[in-house]
Amino acid sequence: MTRLLRYGAIGVLATAVHYALLGAAVELGHWRPALAAGVGAAVGAQVAFVGNRWFTFAHRGPWPSSWWRFQGTALIGVGASSALVALGGLIDVHYLVAQVVATALAMGLTFAINRRWAFA
Numbered sequence: 001m002t003r004l005l006r007y008g009a010i011g012v013l014a015t016a017v018h019y020a021l022l023g024a025a026v027e028l029g030h031w032r033p034a035l036a037a038g039v040g041a042a043v044g045a046q047v048a049f050v051g052n053r054w055f056t057f058a059h060r061g062p063w064p065s066s067w068w069r070f071q072g073t074a075l076i077g078v079g080a081s082s083a084l085v086a087l088g089g090l091i092d093v094h095y096l097v098a099q100v101v102a103t104a105l106a107m108g109l110t111f112a113i114n115r116r117w118a119f120a
Contacts, residue, residue, distance in 0.1 A: 003056060007111050010051035015103055018044030022099065033095035034086040037102070041081050045074035057119035069118035076113065077106040 018040040025036035049070045053059045059066055081102040088098025 006056040010048055010056055011107055014044040014048035017047050034082050037085040037099055038078050038082040041078040059119040066118055073110050073113045073118050077110045081106050
């Protein structure tokens with residue numbers, strides 16, 4: 001359970017970066033929410049990689065191989081997140097509400113993949 005709590009703590013930090021970029025891109029840059037969600041998630045994923053490699057999973061293996069696996073996992077999370085935000089827009093759900101739901105679902109999915117593959 002400790003590992004999941006650590007993953008959650010790193011996720012909070014990465015999500016803060018993600019949401020800050022999302023909000024700035026939509027509100028200040030007038031980007032489409034789905035695109036802004038994808039870019040924010042991609043940047044947040046880099047924050048998550050560093051934190052999870054050292055803090056959550058204490059991974060000491062070669063970083064390039066774990067980075068590539070983590071990026072593959074992050075792409076799955078980005079795709080799921082962007083799709084859910086886009087779906088939210090289609091059914092007239094505010095983009096931030098859709099993003100919160102997407103974040104929760106993506107966290108569970110990516111934790112399972114990272115635990116068994118990226119940082120195994």
